[in-house]
Amino acid sequence: MRYSQVDEQKIIAPSITKSIFSNENDTFTSLSMSALLAKSEVPVSHKKAADNYIVIKRIYKFQVVHNRISNQDLALLKKYDLNTLECSTIKNINEELAYLKNWSAAPNEALRHDADEIINIRAKELKYIVASNYSRNSNEVYDGYKALERYFEEITKFRRIY
Numbered sequence: 001m002r003y004s005q006v007d008e009q010k011i012i013a014p015s016i017t018k019s020i021f022s023n024e025n026d027t028f029t030s031l032s033m034s035a036l037l038a039k040s041e042v043p044v045s046h047k048k049a050a051d052n053y054i055v056i057k058r059i060y061k062f063q064v065v066h067n068r069i070s071n072q073d074l075a076l077l078k079k080y081d082l083n084t085l086e087c088s089t090i091k092n093i094n095e096e097l098a099y100l101k102n103w104s105a106a107p108n109e110a111l112r113h114d115a116d117e118i119i120n121i122r123a124k125e126l127k128y129i130v131a132s133n134y135s136r137n138s139n140e141v142y143d144g145y146k147a148l149e150r151y152f153e154e155i156t157k158f159r160r161i162y
Contacts, residue, residue: 042155043104045116049123050152056127058158068128073121076114085125088144097151122148 069077069084077084082096096118103115129145153159 041101041105043101043116043119045104046101046119046151047155047157049119050156051158053123053126053149053152054156054158057130067124069121069124073124076117077121080114080118082118085122085145085148086129087142089142090144090147093144093147093151097148123152126152 074084082088083092085093088096100115100119103111106112106115126145126148130149
């Protein structure tokens, strides 16, 4: 990993990279990729999962009890060689979201169904992580939940306008 000094006040960390189209004041983080994924065509199932998550987050503030994923859900994730959300990095989740978006438009009905089911599993995992305050106690390497949450915030119809 390379550290580079841009100004005397500003140091760019290894997790932040620059695009060839950016100037010295612009930075691009891994979470920015989640926002970019949300800018392209988004399946309806992703929007429904995002809307459900955002409504629960803003209204109930995760004070209700959320279950962990079931063994059946875990088996579906393992079928496609996916880790649980708490063992995923931002890069893993961004790649997975790109795959799920493509699979949702696939001609194979079983693949479309599984993609829709996986996004619902991810939403369930995210609810559990946020409700159990896992995010405060987790290892900073496995913070894929941040990418999923950012993606949901970008695609929901209940977006806040700042």
